[in-house]
Amino acid sequence: MQDFLPQVSIVCNLKATSKKQILQELARRAAPMVGIPERMIFHHLLERERLGSTGIGRGIAIPHARLADLKQVYGMFVRLNRPVDFDSVDDQPVDLVFLLLAPQDAGADHLKALARVTRLMRNEQLCAKLRGCETDDAVYALVAGGMEMDAA
Numbered sequence: 001m002q003d004f005l006p007q008v009s010i011v012c013n014l015k016a017t018s019k020k021q022i023l024q025e026l027a028r029r030a031a032p033m034v035g036i037p038e039r040m041i042f043h044h045l046l047e048r049e050r051l052g053s054t055g056i057g058r059g060i061a062i063p064h065a066r067l068a069d070l071k072q073v074y075g076m077f078v079r080l081n082r083p084v085d086f087d088s089v090d091d092q093p094v095d096l097v098f099l100l101l102a103p104q105d106a107g108a109d110h111l112k113a114l115a116r117v118t119r120l121m122r123n124e125q126l127c128a129k130l131r132g133c134e135t136d137d138a139v140y141a142l143v144a145g146g147m148e149m150d151a152a
Contacts, residue, residue, distance in 0.1 A: 009076040010136045026099045055088025060121045064100035073113045074101045120146045
């Protein structure tokens with residue numbers, strides 16, 4: 001779990017006013033953790049969004065991208081300070097965002113990680129608790145606990 005979603009990759013109450021700003025913030029925060037330039041991460045996230053929104057509904061988005069220079073799957077969880085339009089499938093604004101970055105050649109590992117995150121974020125009780133958290137540590141405990149239960 002710590003390799004996939006390190007505790008430092010949890011951000012509670014991120015301020016953003018647009019989908020583009022959310023993606024920029026995700027790229028900015030992920031860049032030093034994965035050793036890939038912010039602009040490259042942002043570019044890949046934008047390209048993926050052009051294929052179709054990663055807003056899956058119920059206030060949740062799972063932006064993801066594959067990057068050639070990435071060594072392993074990396075995750076980041078962000079709770080926005082207020083919901084933002086994300087062109088979601090249900091036209092509802094997003095306040096819970098789970099970034100997923102994977103190596104270009106990850107293949108099945110990328111799909112497994114994406115499926116795991118999607119299952120986690122479809123848990124309505126967990127999402128309600130995440131929306132009520134006040135600290136990064138509390139968010140991490142809930143997300144890590146949910147990921148561990150899913151893996152069992």
